[in-house]
Amino acid sequence: MTRMDIVEIKKIVPETPSIKTFYFNYDLDYVPGQFVMVWVPGVDEVPMSLSFDKDLKAITVRKIGEGTEALHGLDVGDRIGIRGPYGKGYELEGERVLAVVGGIGGASILPAVTKAVFKGQEVICALGARTLNELLFYDRFKELSEVHVATDDGSAGYHGFVTDIMEDLLKDIDLVITCGPELMMKRVFKIADNHDIPVQASLERYMKCGIGLCGSCVVDGLRVCVEGPVLKTEELRKLKEFGEYHRSPSGRKVSLKRPKLSY
Amino acid sequence: MVHLKTNLAGLTFEPPLILASGIMGQTAGSLEKMIEMGMGGVVTKSVGSDSREGHPNPSIVDVETGILNAMGLPNPGIDEFCKELGKFIPNKPIIGSVYASNTDHFVGLSKKMEDHGVSAVELNLSCPHAEGYGASVGSDVGLVRDIVENVVKNVDVPVFPKLPPMSDMVTISQVVEDAGAHGIVAINTVKSMAINYETGRPVLGNLYGGYSGPGIKPIGLRCVFDVYKSVDIPVIGCGGVTTGRDALEYFMAGSSALQLGSSIYYRGLDAAEKISSEMIELLDQEGYGSLDEIIGLAHQ
Known part of the structure; x- marks a missing residue:
């Protein structure tokens, strides 16, 4: 872990009226289902799983509280903090x-x-x-x-x-x-x-x-x-x-x- | 092989490693888990008269030499908390931690904890990141005396004030001993802050937090050393105990038992079990026959 890193938002995609995806570069070893803590400087820090874990990483955020609302207000080029990944993800067994x-x-x-x-x-x-x-x-x-x-x-x-x-x-x-x-x-x-x-x-x-x-x-x-x-x-x-x-x-x-x- | 067991204020801690307040202490389920994982006793989350949500996140920062936290005393209030504990009576001592800003509330909370069946009460006079509580109370020697005296008068279980790190540990220790405390817990986390250079902002939602983990061990050792030499009541050491070696050093400074907090993060839920076996190994290696032989040894 586990120090917080600061990343720059590279791309924002509106997915639905209440959901946006935020893309950024971040090097990490991620198992789907794990989560990262996302810091919106000066506002809040919230747990989020990654919605994309390839070269570009992303979080997909539904506006539900102060922290997620602040995230929705961010623009490309703004910075957020990431620490993690934490916890256990899915173990994909079977056919x-x-x-x-x-x-x-x-x-x-x-x-x-x-x-x-x-x-x-x-x-x-x-x-x-x-x-x-x-x-x-x-x-x-x-x-x-x-x-x-x-x-x-x-x-x-x-x-x-x-x-x-x-x-x-x-x-x-x-x-x-x-x-x-x-x-x-x-x-x-x-x-x-x-x-x-x-x-x-x-x-x-x-x-x-x-x-x-x-x-x-x-x-x-x-x-x-x-x-x-x-x-x-x-x-x-x-x-x-x-x-x-x-x-x-x-x-x-x-x-x-x-x-x-x-x- | 040395048997790790301490008797302190009429309570038996086996091993003498106790879960510190604020760690996994919010629910009966988590306290039970920590006892299963090898703790010799547990301290509950600090509980007040009314419910409190705590500070906005981030409430934790890893700073390599330790951890800063600013939880902000989140708790559901004493009545709800006792309901949460329900019929949970562990087979090891459970210590109820309480916080308040005045004597009456401290007394009321302690009595409720006692009525609920706790083995002892810990008075939070030391949380460094909750305005008006904790260390704000602990730095007022007159108020500390009044609180300890009155809580001791009103409950039958042992009373352990938990002290903040201070440059003068002697005065406060003697005050709480005079006031009738049955033991002293030292130390709480150290008031501190983290700033992120890329954004130019303080990281913690509360700006200030409490520093714990390996980085504060020398501070804790000094405080325990000073408390031990100033009073006759037992000292429960706390502050950056992560390994068996740390534990031995804390006993040598004068601790009769220890509290573990951040070590859960560094060593896992079974930190107490790991530290116990490391202690036994080191004690055997150094040729000690019992834990008592090393308590306060550094004062020779």
Whole structure:
């Protein structure tokens, strides 16, 4: 690790009305699913997985808070800080992989799918989004794999949740990888587990240090920033908090049950 | 083979390596994990009367010789925290850390910790990056005396003030001993900052942070040395203990037990286990028959 490096933004691509991709040069040994801490000088530091990990690296950011909003306000030539990569990524085993993606989760999954295809694995992607406009990386996934789409409002693909179309795609699947809202991933886990198919899910928690010290991101004693963010079936099965609640910055439990399954 | 065990203020620490406050101390699950991974005791995250979100990120910077952090005392407040601990009673001592800006709150928090079943209370008089708390309180000797006296009067469990590094450790140590403290924890992190030359900006969201890790070991050793020679109550050493060798040196300065924080980052979750076996190896190698033989040895 683990000193922070300053990089210059080389290119910015708007992906959807709420999502932009920021490209930069940064030398690092990255396993898809890992994350970096991104410093917006003077504003905040946020954990992000890389959406592109080839020569140019990139983060794909949805505007959801102060830090991500500040990122959206940056221009080509502006500088941000990067430290990492941290945590464990996807371990792409088996011959046939199903990727179940919700919304911005595509940012973490895209390099994993790219790597799997490059390794010779066959990949099927099930992409979920609120609406057609917010469907992330459809063309990219389509270039690499067989793609199925579900939207909440029916503006593209199946009208409903991506978990509804997942069951039909499980035939001969050796591994399910998933990233998206936690309630979606919990459902993905249950469906795949019922079919005895191993799952790797990328968890998200409020993070402060990112290096396993502060305990902000702990889920049942597991540090999402070190033992995660990608957790496997055996770990997921033991978690009592998975799909149940998050923690606020103060460490208070916040139920996940109330909100929508949406992305 | 030397058996690593300390009795201190009526508590047994085996090994005498305790998880420091602020590290993996926010949830019952993480505290339990740290005991599983070899800690002889754990200190909770510092808890106050009301919930606090802590400082904006970045809240940590790696500076090669150590780590700066400015978490800013994030915690859900004492009532929520006790709920979080729930029925969790570990088989090793659990020390409840509390912070406040006045005596009444310190007393109230300590009583709640005691009611919840903690083995001891640690008074945070030393966090260097939370305005109005921690070191701001610890630098006021009169206030420190009042807080310690009143907490000791109101709880039955041992009370350990955690002190900041100061140029004069003697006065404050004698004050807390006179006030009835059962032991002294020294030191907390050292107030510091990091600036990034490429952007010309301070890195930490809070500007100031607390320096921990290998770089502060000489500072901690000196403070423990000074505290040990000034008082009769036991000293729990803290500050950059990363290896068995560091630990031995801290015992020789006068520690009866040690706290580990940043070493979790440098050595992993099982830092206590690794440091314990290194200590045993070194003690055997140097021909010591027990840990007691080396406590304060540097004062010969």
